[in-house]
Amino acid sequence: xxxxxxxxxxxxxxxxxxxxxxxxxxxxxxKVKKAGLAKWLLKEVLEHGLGNRREVVLSRPCLYGVFSGxxxxxxxxxQHCVGCLRCTTEYPEMVSVTHNPERKKLGDSxxxxxxxxxxxxxxxEGVIPVKGAxxxxxxxxxxxxxxxxxxxxxxxxxxxxxxxxxxxSTVVDIGYRPNYLQFDExxxxxxxxxxxxxxxxxxxxxxxxxxxxxxxxxxxxxKAAAELETLAVLPITMICRIGLVGKHIxxxxxxxEEELLSNLGYIPDLVEMESxxxxxxxxxxxxxxxxxxxxxxxxxxxxEILDYVQKGISTFHLLxxxxxxxxxxxxxxxxxxxxHKTLVEAGIRQExxxxxxxxxxxxxxxxxxxxxGLDAAAVDTPVMAALQxxxxxxxxQREFSQFSLPAKLTxxxxxxxxxxxxxAWRDQLLEISGAMGLREIRxxxxxxxxxxFMKELEADAFAGVAGYE
Amino acid sequence: MSREPTNHELIVEKHxxxxxxxxxxxxxxxxxxxxxxxDYRWTGEMILGTxxxxxxxxxxxxxxxxxxxxxxxxxxxxxFNWLPEEKxxxxxxxxxxxxxxNRRGKGREITIPIPIYGGGMSFGSISEQVMLARAIAAxxxxxxxxxxxxxxxxxxxxxxxxxxTQVATxxxxxxxxxxxxxxxxxxxxxxxxxPGLGGHLLGDKxxxxxxxxxxxxxxxxxxxxxxxxxxxxxxxxxxxVDWIKTTNPEALVSVKxxxxxxxxxxxxxxxxxxxxxxxxxxxxxxxxxxxxxAKKNIAMPIEFAVPKVHKYLLGxxxxxxxxxxxxxxxxxxxxxxxxxxxGADGAVMGTSELVALGCTRCSNCERGRGCPFGLTTTDLLLxxxxxxxxxxxxxxxxxxxxxxxxxxILRKLGLSSIRELRGRKDLLVYRGNxxx
Ligand code: SF4
Ligand code: SF4
Numbered sequence: 049x050x051x052x053x054x055x056x057x058x059x060x061x062x063x064x065x066x067x068x069x070x071x072x073x074x075x076x077x078x079k080v081k082k083a084g085l086a087k088w089l090l091k092e093v094l095e096h097g098l099g100n101r102r103e104v105v106l107s108r109p110c111l112y113g114v115f116s117g118x119x120x121x122x123x124x125x126x127q128h129c130v131g132c133l134r135c136t137t138e139y140p141e142m143v144s145v146t147h148n149p150e151r152k153k154l155g156d157s158x159x160x161x162x163x164x165x166x167x168x169x170x171x172x173e174g175v176i177p178v179k180g181a182x183x184x185x186x187x188x189x190x191x192x193x194x195x196x197x198x199x200x201x202x203x204x205x206x207x208x209x210x211x212x213x214x215x216x217s218t219v220v221d222i223g224y225r226p227n228y229l230q231f232d233e234x235x236x237x238x239x240x241x242x243x244x245x246x247x248x249x250x251x252x253x254x255x256x257x258x259x260x261x262x263x264x265x266x267x268x269x270x271k272a273a274a275e276l277e278t279l280a281v282l283p284i285t286m287i288c289r290i291g292l293v294g295k296h297i298x299x300x301x302x303x304x305e306e307e308l309l310s311n312l313g314y315i316p317d318l319v320e321m322e323s324x325x326x327x328x329x330x331x332x333x334x335x336x337x338x339x340x341x342x343x344x345x346x347x348x349x350x351x352e353i354l355d356y357v358q359k360g361i362s363t364f365h366l367l368x369x370x371x372x373x374x375x376x377x378x379x380x381x382x383x384x385x386x387x388h389k390t391l392v393e394a395g396i397r398q399e400x401x402x403x404x405x406x407x408x409x410x411x412x413x414x415x416x417x418x419x420x421g422l423d424a425a426a427v428d429t430p431v432m433a434a435l436q437x438x439x440x441x442x443x444x445q446r447e448f449s450q451f452s453l454p455a456k457l458t459x460x461x462x463x464x465x466x467x468x469x470x471x472a473w474r475d476q477l478l479e480i481s482g483a484m485g486l487r488e489i490r491x492x493x494x495x496x497x498x499x500x501f502m503k504e505l506e507a508d509a510f511a512g513v514a515g516y517e
Numbered sequence: 518m519s520r521e522p523t524n525h526e527l528i529v530e531k532h533x534x535x536x537x538x539x540x541x542x543x544x545x546x547x548x549x550x551x552x553x554x555x556d557y558r559w560t561g562e563m564i565l566g567t568x569x570x571x572x573x574x575x576x577x578x579x580x581x582x583x584x585x586x587x588x589x590x591x592x593x594x595x596x597f598n599w600l601p602e603e604k605x606x607x608x609x610x611x612x613x614x615x616x617x618x619n620r621r622g623k624g625r626e627i628t629i630p631i632p633i634y635g636g637g638m639s640f641g642s643i644s645e646q647v648m649l650a651r652a653i654a655a656x657x658x659x660x661x662x663x664x665x666x667x668x669x670x671x672x673x674x675x676x677x678x679x680x681x682t683q684v685a686t687x688x689x690x691x692x693x694x695x696x697x698x699x700x701x702x703x704x705x706x707x708x709x710x711x712p713g714l715g716g717h718l719l720g721d722k723x724x725x726x727x728x729x730x731x732x733x734x735x736x737x738x739x740x741x742x743x744x745x746x747x748x749x750x751x752x753x754x755x756x757x758v759d760w761i762k763t764t765n766p767e768a769l770v771s772v773k774x775x776x777x778x779x780x781x782x783x784x785x786x787x788x789x790x791x792x793x794x795x796x797x798x799x800x801x802x803x804x805x806x807x808x809x810x811a812k813k814n815i816a817m818p819i820e821f822a823v824p825k826v827h828k829y830l831l832g833x834x835x836x837x838x839x840x841x842x843x844x845x846x847x848x849x850x851x852x853x854x855x856x857x858x859x860g861a862d863g864a865v866m867g868t869s870e871l872v873a874l875g876c877t878r879c880s881n882c883e884r885g886r887g888c889p890f891g892l893t894t895t896d897l898l899l900x901x902x903x904x905x906x907x908x909x910x911x912x913x914x915x916x917x918x919x920x921x922x923x924x925x926i927l928r929k930l931g932l933s934s935i936r937e938l939r940g941r942k943d944l945l946v947y948r949g950n951x952x953x
Contacts, residue, residue, distance in 0.1 A: 076553055096527070104527045109535070111889050131553050132879040134889040137539035138532065140547055147553045166809065176808050180882025180893060182710055182846065182868055183801040183812040184556035187590025196800065199713035199777045199816050201706045202744045202754075412814045476810045482743075483713025483815050500778055502590075505821040509859065514598050516947040 059218075059248045061276060061471040063174030066464040070436045070454040072168070073150035076129040078114055080121045084142040109135040156439045158371040163410050164433050167469065170411070171434040174468030176475050191372065191379045191407070194502035195416050200485040216478050217488035220250045220424050222279075222318065222401045223340040224362035243340060243362070245317045249474055250418060250489055253280040253466075254405045254426035255300055257370075260437070260451045263290050268462035269431065270297050275463060276470050281320055281365075281426060284308045298342070306331040318342055320365060324356065342403070347374040347383040354394055363401040366422075370429050371444045372407015380407040381420055388421025388494050397421075397494070406446075409433075411476040418492045419499045434465045529901045536890065536902060540875055544568035548581055557588045558801065559848060559868070559878050567849075570918035571873035571911035576850075584851040591801075591820040592852045594949030600931045609924035613934040616863045618701070618769055618840050619793045625767050627700060631920050632863035632935050633853060635662030635870060635912075636798075636844050637683050637705065637773070640690075641718050641727035642805050642882075643871075643893050644900035645670055650908025651870060652676035657913050663703055663865075666716060666741055668695055668730040681771065684761070686715060687741030689731040696764045703771040703796065704757060706744060709845035710803020712775035712816040715743035717806070719883060724895045751786040758791040769793040771842070775815075776800060776822035781829035788830070788839050796865060797822050799845025804867045804893065806883040819845040820859060827860025827940050850922035860940045873915040874908050 092105045108115045113128045115121040135143045154161040188194045223244035230239035253269045273280035284299040288311045295317045302322035320342040342363035372380035391397040405426045432451045440450035510516040544565040555561030566583020618627040651662040656679045663681040668690020682699035720738040728735040771794035772787040799819025830836040843856045844865035853864045875890045887894025891902035
């Protein structure tokens with residue numbers, strides 16, 4: 049039988065442990081009453097002696113090494129505590145284990161410390177957070193919290209089993225795709241042709257927050273994007289200043305920066321305009337006719353998107369603030385749905401690519417945002433959290449948010465953290481799409497029938513309950 | 518001449534005594550101490566309240582809020598529409614909380630005296646001691662518990678009349694004789710904690726005895742694929758049911774499914790395939806390890822799925838032919854009564870049984886040697902903290918407390934049977950208006 053030669057290489061993200069470079073406050077505080085411990089030890093020694101019963105005396109309640117330092121319980125090591133509470137159950141008078149309020153202060157009111165916990169776990173090793181004992185959080189809620197994804201009892205994308213054996217594509221396309229192709233009588237293609245690039249993940253990196261557009265952060269994002277074969281949006285001024293090169297680096301250009309276009313040392317896959325400017329658009333297309341042109345628009349984005357499509361733009365980068373809101377306080381979930389619906393009703397959704405940023409901060413938000421109508425998300429604040437940046441106060445407005453990156457930050461470490469994060473998010477995306485029976489993420493876009501919303505479910509379920517209506 | 522205890526025995530004895538004392542102290546005089554216990558769904562008070570019930574067989578009278586959690590939705594925003602006191606029934610004694618598990622009008626009649634049975638937790642994911650404790654308690658209450666996937670060790674054979682044998686996608690532990698023994702066979706299509714994702718037993722937990730039952734290799738991880746690879750349709754599912762009925766014509770068949778958007782259609786399909794029990798497992802529950810993303814986001818909570826299915830089955834005129842059991846985040850007697858009022862016949866309990874045995878809901882079940890309290894582990898030393906007799910007593914006490922509370926709730930609603938409560942949403946009150 050003839051052997052088929054193929055250059056197909058399965059997409060792979062290299063993960064590797066990238067330990068924290070800055071010590072964050074521990075999750076738990078462990079306090080031991082020293083006098084109580086001494087008394088208890090004495091009692092144990094008197095009861096069992098120290099001969100061959102030493103093992104009994106020294107048998108401690110903690111399986112995780114909190115009391116296994118050189119002086120045991122006299123100097124607990126709370127960084128190892130996983131909050132099982134066995135020690136305090138066994139010795140309620142002597143040991144107390146409480147949540148550490150300092151840990152809860154990480155992040156801000158939207159990017160809560162629980163998200164930071166998940167993210168730091170993901171960027172540590174690139175694996176999915178798996179735990180026992182069911183769900184521990186609030187019941188539904190606002191925004192993403194009030195949305196569930198569907199599953200199928202009998203449909204699986206393939207029947208090859210799970211855990212890496214079956215193939216689910218996470219590739220998405222960015223650019224212009226005509227609804228149909230047109231040919232003349234001789235069979236030659238006439239009319240618009242597709243102008244697309246494909247990236248293996250529906251995740252891009254957005255520009256770092258204004259206050260932290262340091263050279264290091266830019267290099268980390270650019271290199272991580274190259275490794276992941278995705279895209280990183282960076283200001284053209286920064287790209288030119290530090291000499292970044294690579295088609296995956298998306299220059300963000302604003303009116304008045306046209307002359308910088310000639311300074312780029314490469315042909316980018318995508319060029320992004322900060323806002324609409326006819327002259328800028330023309331200059332970009334003149335310099336880089338092969339590149340896809342994207343326009344940043346701030347939510348809410350309604351009918352005006354149709355005008356930009358008329359002007360020849362097919363890729364839009366929609367922006368909410370870092371808390372996922374528009375100026376009126378509407379949440380990004382509804383905002384995406386609204387824009388998506390506008391395009392569907394105009395019959396051109398297929399021709400347009402929607403990338404979104406703002407308020408998409410954890411793995412589950414990616415499939416949820418895609419179900420609402422995005423093609424891909426360009427992540428912003430999660431990059432900061434993965435790099436162990438401190439959030440200074442509330443980080444809501446893009447222009448004014450303050451982050452502080454750790455002093456020990458290195459490019460190599462930062463890139464690995466982002467790759468680990470991407471791997472963990474990719475695997476979680478596979479879990480969600482596998483459960484839904486979807487073979488490719490492209491089919492997830494706008495599939496509202498496969499999403500469930502708390503408001504609707506609750507109205508259905510609690511109709512007839514006194515006081516509900 | 519009595520033999521000197523070994524160090525192993527002394528260590529087990531020391532920690533077991535400490536733990537049992539601790540459960541008592543915590544749920545009694547140390548209830549207001551600040552500690553990292555509990556979460557939005559299972560608050561610290563609810564956990565302590567469950568310890569208390571497991572010790573005394575009655576609800577706590579020390580002010581612990583054991584009835585509802587703080588999740589801000591679902592059960593936690595529902596209350597009962599009590600009758601004025603003068604209309605309450607006089608005695609809890611005349612109140613019936615039994616349910617039938619076969620309403621098809623043919624085949625074996627099984628009635629359980631309380632509207633609950635124990636949900637699937639497999640041998641390997643929990644210790645043999647915990648499994649035995651559940652078995653003894655199930656026998657005492659003439660109810661059942663499910664083996665979960667993977668069969669059961671021979672120590673449980675004396676309890677076979679109270680064991681629901683699970684057939685899941687990996688077919689682990691499924692043998693002709695276990696099916697022939699089983700009064701109820703449960704097909705697990707999906708589970709709420711990880712809907713659509715199959716199962717995974719870590720290599721560390723696949724000890725020789727676990728592996729022997731599963732006919733696998735010790736210390737090697739086992740994956741249960743998703744879904745049943747022989748099922749593409751309701752007709753295929755029907756063949757599954759026929760297979761069980763051929764092997765054991767007397768067995769009742771339960772179909773355990775998760776809660777997708779079309780859960781109502783799934784339920785109808787199961788009915789037409791011949792199921793006696795449709796077991797809906799909502800997304801917020803579960804005891805086994807699962808990806809956090811799945812627990813929180815995939816499939817709908819049980820509070821929403823049950824009324825949807827109940828309504829649909831009513832519309833199809835088949836509601837009285839199937840038994841609808843609900844699980845996935847049902848934590849208390851109040852939750853049981855609420856899910857019945859939303860349309861279920863009864864509830865399947867898992868986590869609350871583990872809490873009765875001392876679980877703090879710390880989520881570390883899969884870490885290192887497994888549960889530090891000896892529950893979800895196969896570690897030889899740790900699993901000895903729970904003796905089957907002690908455990909059975911605790912679970913049994915919890916059931917007793919539930920029974921008492923359920924009867925009390927019915928009495929205050931003017932109902933003499935839990936069967937009258939089914940689908941009576943009008944007997945619930947919504948308390949979530951601040952949130953809506
Ligand atoms: S709570 Fe658990 S992990 Fe933390 S110190 Fe106590 S025994 Fe160790
Ligand atoms: S590890 Fe924690 S959550 Fe798991 S069973 Fe044990 S106590 Fe419960």
